[in-house]
Amino acid sequence: DAGVIQSPRHEVTEMGQEVTLRCKPISGHNSLFWYRQTMMRGLELLIYFNNNVPIDDSGMPEDRFSAKMPNASFSTLKIQPSEPRDSAVYFCASSLRRSDTGELFFGEGSRLTVL
Amino acid sequence: AQSVTQLDSQVPVFEEAPVELRCNYSSSVSVYLFWYVQYPNQGLQLLLKYLSGSTLVKGINGFEAEFNKSQTSFHLRKPSVHISDTAEYFCAVTFNTDKLIFGTGTRLQVFP
Numbered sequence: 359d360a361g362v363i364q365s366p367r368h369e370v371t372e373m374g375q376e377v378t379l380r381c382k383p384i385s386g387h388n389s390l391f392w393y394r395q396t397m398m399r400g401l402e403l404l405i406y407f408n409n410n411v412p413i414d415d416s417g418m419p420e421d422r423f424s425a426k427m428p429n430a431s432f433s434t435l436k437i438q439p440s441e442p443r444d445s446a447v448y449f450c451a452s453s454l455r456r457s458d459t460g461e462l463f464f465g466e467g468s469r470l471t472v473l
Numbered sequence: 474a475q476s477v478t479q480l481d482s483q484v485p486v487f488e489e490a491p492v493e494l495r496c497n498y499s500s501s502v503s504v505y506l507f508w509y510v511q512y513p514n515q516g517l518q519l520l521l522k523y524l525s526g527s528t529l530v531k532g533i534n535g536f537e538a539e540f541n542k543s544q545t546s547f548h549l550r551k552p553s554v555h556i557s558d559t560a561e562y563f564c565a566v567t568f569n570t571d572k573l574i575f576g577t578g579t580r581l582q583v584f585p
Contacts, residue, residue: 401575401578
């Protein structure tokens, strides 16, 4: 079975440009999470969805960040305009909510560099 | 509020030696606890979890962890490490299985 698929794997852009990161969760999973990983802050939960509905976006840094989940098989994280401090690895993860495992399945991440 | 503390940012160890990676948590309610491993340029994958029952939990790759409620700890151990265990290890906590709070990670470096 395919795991969580993220694209692009690497993105280099200039400050002020719009960045869109994409995620396809594991089929059948109904929870989706966006995390950001940096050396300074470690892993931070940005937002998560249950059944395509955003449940908690308290980790979204500011209005420049937005996330959508138009259907069960696709989600985007958008940064507009991007800034150098947004440089990080962004992970998408999915899970089957209300299972007894509580296990998240992570994608391989999207490494973003903002110059 | 829930939080997770991993006291050691780096743990160097020689191959075949035992290792313990420490994790302490803070929560006013019952928790579920997890250890994840991240190999270079990869996402995180689950090593083991504690949901209920026996406080000694065994995971993949020979790792185990013990839940200690009185000390609010969930330390990860392996009696004999291999070079291939070199990775970043994350402790995580949740009480509703929807939202995982991760620690800052411990870099395990195994030397030959």
